[in-house]
Amino acid sequence: MIRAEKLTKIYPNGVVALKDLDLTIEKGEFVFVVGPTGAGKSTLLKLIIKETEPTSGRLLVAGKDVSRLSPWKVPYLRRSIGCVFQDFKLLPHKTAYENVAFAMEATGAPEHVIRKAVPEALELVGLGSKMQAFPHQLSGGEQQRVSIARAFVNRPPILLADEPTGNLDPETSLEIVRLLHQINRLGSTVVVATHDHAAVDAMRKRVVELEEGKLVRDQERGVYGYVS
Amino acid sequence: MAVKVEYVLKEAGTSLRRQPLMVAAAVLTVWVSLSLLGGTLTLNALARKLTSFWSGKVEVSVFLRDDITQDQQRAIEARLTSLPEVERVVFETKEQAWQNFKDMFRDTPDIVENVGPEALPASYRVKLKDPKRFEVVREALQGYPGVEEIRDEREVVRPLLTAVHWLNLVGMTLVVVFLLAAALLVANTIRLAIFARRQEIAVMRLVGATNWHIRLPFVLEGLVEGVAGAVLAILVVLGLTLLLERARLGFYGFALPPKVFVQNALTLLATGAGVGALASAAALRRFLKV
Numbered sequence: 001m002i003r004a005e006k007l008t009k010i011y012p013n014g015v016v017a018l019k020d021l022d023l024t025i026e027k028g029e030f031v032f033v034v035g036p037t038g039a040g041k042s043t044l045l046k047l048i049i050k051e052t053e054p055t056s057g058r059l060l061v062a063g064k065d066v067s068r069l070s071p072w073k074v075p076y077l078r079r080s081i082g083c084v085f086q087d088f089k090l091l092p093h094k095t096a097y098e099n100v101a102f103a104m105e106a107t108g109a110p111e112h113v114i115r116k117a118v119p120e121a122l123e124l125v126g127l128g129s130k131m132q133a134f135p136h137q138l139s140g141g142e143q144q145r146v147s148i149a150r151a152f153v154n155r156p157p158i159l160l161a162d163e164p165t166g167n168l169d170p171e172t173s174l175e176i177v178r179l180l181h182q183i184n185r186l187g188s189t190v191v192v193a194t195h196d197h198a199a200v201d202a203m204r205k206r207v208v209e210l211e212e213g214k215l216v217r218d219q220e221r222g223v224y225g226y227v228s
Numbered sequence: 229m230a231v232k233v234e235y236v237l238k239e240a241g242t243s244l245r246r247q248p249l250m251v252a253a254a255v256l257t258v259w260v261s262l263s264l265l266g267g268t269l270t271l272n273a274l275a276r277k278l279t280s281f282w283s284g285k286v287e288v289s290v291f292l293r294d295d296i297t298q299d300q301q302r303a304i305e306a307r308l309t310s311l312p313e314v315e316r317v318v319f320e321t322k323e324q325a326w327q328n329f330k331d332m333f334r335d336t337p338d339i340v341e342n343v344g345p346e347a348l349p350a351s352y353r354v355k356l357k358d359p360k361r362f363e364v365v366r367e368a369l370q371g372y373p374g375v376e377e378i379r380d381e382r383e384v385v386r387p388l389l390t391a392v393h394w395l396n397l398v399g400m401t402l403v404v405v406f407l408l409a410a411a412l413l414v415a416n417t418i419r420l421a422i423f424a425r426r427q428e429i430a431v432m433r434l435v436g437a438t439n440w441h442i443r444l445p446f447v448l449e450g451l452v453e454g455v456a457g458a459v460l461a462i463l464v465v466l467g468l469t470l471l472l473e474r475a476r477l478g479f480y481g482f483a484l485p486p487k488v489f490v491q492n493a494l495t496l497l498a499t500g501a502g503v504g505a506l507a508s509a510a511a512l513r514r515f516l517k518v
Contacts, residue, residue, distance in 0.1 A: 049434075078436035089434070091427055102428070105235065106437035150435070 001027040001158060001189045002048060007057035009043050009213075017043035019213040020057070025191060027157070030184040032200050033193040034224055035210040041193035044210070045160045048191075049081055050074050062157060079107055082151030082159040082188070084180075086166035088143045090135045096122060096146045097131040103150045121149040125179060141172035145179065152183055159183060161192045165199055173199050181205075197224040239445035240452065243421040250420060251453060254413040258457025258503060259464075261406030262496045266465035268399030269495065273488045274472065275392040279385050288365045289379045290352040294322075296374035304372055308352060313364045316355040322348055349376055407499075411507040414453050418446050418511035429516065443516065447508050454504020455497065462493045 002025040009018040018040045025031050033041045046052045047059055050066050059066045062080060069077060090099050100118045109117075122131050125145040135143050144164060151159055161180060165173035177192070177199040184190040194200065200207060200223060207222030208215065217225065244251055290308070292301065308317045320328075325348040333339045354365060362380045369375055422429065432442050469489050 072439070075433075075436040075438045078434065080436075083434050089427070089431060091431065102431065103435040105232075106432040106435050106441060108232065108438075108441065154435070 001025055001029070001062060002191070003058075003060040004044075005058040005060075007044075007047065007059050008055045009040070009047060009052070010055045016213050018047075018054075018210075021210075021213070021215055023208060023215060023218070025189060027189055028184070028187065029206060030181060030190045030203075031192070031206045031208055032203070032222075033191060033208045033210060034195060034200060035216075036195065038212075039210040040213040041210055042162055043213075045083075045162050045191070045193055048158075048160060049078055049083065075107075079154060080156050080158060082154070082156040084144070084147050084151050084159070084161040084164045086163035088135070088147045088167075090143055090146055090150075092135055095132050095134055096127055096138070096149075099135070099146055100150045100153050104153060107154065109154075117153050118149075121153040122146070124152070124182075125149045139172075140168050141175060144168065144172075144176050148176070148179060148183070152188070155188075157188060159188045159190045161190070161194075163194055163196075164192060165194065165196045170198055174202055177203060195224075200224040235441075236444045236448055240448040243425070243445065243449050244452065246424055247417060247420055250413075250417045254410065254417050254453045255456045255460070257406065257410040257413050258454055258500055259460040261403060261410045262458050262461030262500055263464040264399060264406060265403045265499065266461050266492055266496050267468060268395065268403065269492045270465055270468055270472075270484070270488070271395055271399075272392065273484055273492070275388060275395075277484065278388060279392075287356050287381055288354040288362055289377075289381055290354060290365070290369065291349045291376040291379070292351060293374050293376045294349065296350075300372070300374035304352065304369065304374065307368055307372065308354060308365070311364060311368055313356055313358065313361045314354055315357045318353040318355075320351050320353055322346070322350045325350065407503055410454075410457065411503050411510075414450050414504055414507035415511040415514075417453065418450055418508045419515050421446060421449060422511070422515045443512055446512055446516070447505060450504040450508025450511075451501055452504070454500040454502070454507075456500075457504075458497045458500025461496050461500070465489065465492055465496065 002023075004021045004023040007018055007021040007023075008016075010016050017038075021040075021044070033044060035041055043052070047054055047066065048061055050069060054067050061077065064077070066077070091102065094102060097118055100121055101114050104114045104117065119128065119131065122128055125148050127142060127145050127149065130138065130142065133142075135146070138146065144167075148164075159180070164180065165176050168176060173196055177196075180190050180192060181203060204221045204223070207217065207219050207224070209217035209219075209225065290304065292304070305317065305319070308314055322345070326345040329343065329348055330340055356362070356365070362382070366378050369378060429442055466489065469484060472484065
């Protein structure tokens with residue numbers, strides 16, 4: 001589903017974010033990408049949604065070479081990838097329902113599909129009773145659930161989460177990671193970039209560790225590892 | 229790929245309401261600049277009409293004395309037709325002069341009554357191959373008895389042409405300057421609108437909205453501002469046209485046909501829409517990375 005071959009990203013200011021990364025993530029996998037801040041986790045996710053361009057190497061997403069993708073096809077690439085962020089990126093003046101619906105409207109989904117899919121997605125993340133709540137009326141965990149519903153509502157084959165538990169307490173973090181796992185079981189390939197030890201250790205899933213832009217560990221059923 | 233119409237209208241409408249003062253400033257500037265353009269175009273059309281009215285018919289008039297004899301008149305006619313510079317000579321009797329006069333001033337019977345059929349002289353109306361060779365006629369008729377006056381009709385038009393020239397220069401310079409200011413103001417409202425919606429835009433990009441889905445509401449917003457200014461300017465030009473009509477310039481035959489107004493209105497509409505769309509396109513290029 002995602003394959004990096006000698007993937008290298010050097011930012012204009014000279015920072016080497018990724019160096020010759022080789023990585024394959026199969027369809028339907030659940031993968032943690034771990035490592036200290038600045039290890040290249042976020043850069044990898046940004047490269048996958050073509051928010052930034054690799055300096056060299058190849059990156060295949062769903063069989064397509066992302067760096068060769070023409071600009072007008074980028075929106076269609078992004079429709080097949082759901083994204084979840086540390087800061088949720090919810091629109092403050094829209095309700096939970098409207099936030100999820102907004103994502104569907106933006107891709108031109110017809111009204112009757114939106115009316116059916118949005119409540120379904122919010123039910124799935126456990127917010128069926130809070131669809132009309134605004135973000136400021138929801139807890140951090142609930143807000144993250146809304147953003148997961150938004151990422152998932154179009155049933156994308158890939159779901160990327162960048163530090164999804166970074167702003168949450170440990171207990172809520174576990175709930176969020178379990179929710180991502182549940183989405184994985186519904187068929188999406190899920191990639192979670194994190195440095196949340198507890199969450200990684202609790203799940204016992206594949207762990208890919210980056211350090212200074214290089215792959216230092218790739219382990220099935222792994223734990224976060226060495227205390228740093 | 230298809231972008232929903234209601235969505236574009238709704239978003240553009242919300243955005244326009246969000247910053248009424250900036251939008252008003254942009255629309256007002258478009259209005260002023262297009263009013264200037266419309267005014268210049270209208271006065272130009274009037275001047276063209278005037279010019280062709282005077283110079284189209286006659287270039288040199290040779291007015292005859294009332295006591296001219298048949299022989300003297302024949303001699304003058306023979307001399308005029310013999311000149312190689314002359315293209316055409318038409319004799320206008322006192323009767324015809326009176327008829328033309330009455331026709332010209334049909335809206336103002338006062339003037340017609342005060343003049344009377346005897347007041348106007350008979351004349352030869354001379355069209356030259358080269359309008360600038362007026363002096364030839366004057367020299368050729370030197371010493372011919374029975375000539376009351378020789379008049380270069382283009383003299384009437386010349387100050388008008390000069391005025392039109394300057395009007396165009398000043399008017400068009402102002403139009404360009406104001407249009408530039410208008411474009412900058414429209415671009416600024418779009419910039420603010422993009423800023424106000426930056427979170428929405430970020431989310432839209434993330435979930436895979438096409439560029440046009442994101443851009444179109446802003447383009448429409450600029451277009452609306454341009455067209456609104458144009459509509460207001462068209463009202464000004466309509467007022468100006470009616471004012472000229474009221475000033476009774478009509479009795480000289482200078483009334484502008486409605487076609488001119490319609491043409492000007494369309495020009496203003498197209499210019500307004502163009503400025504609005506171009507300004508928002510420029511703002512999008514500059515401030516919206518997609």
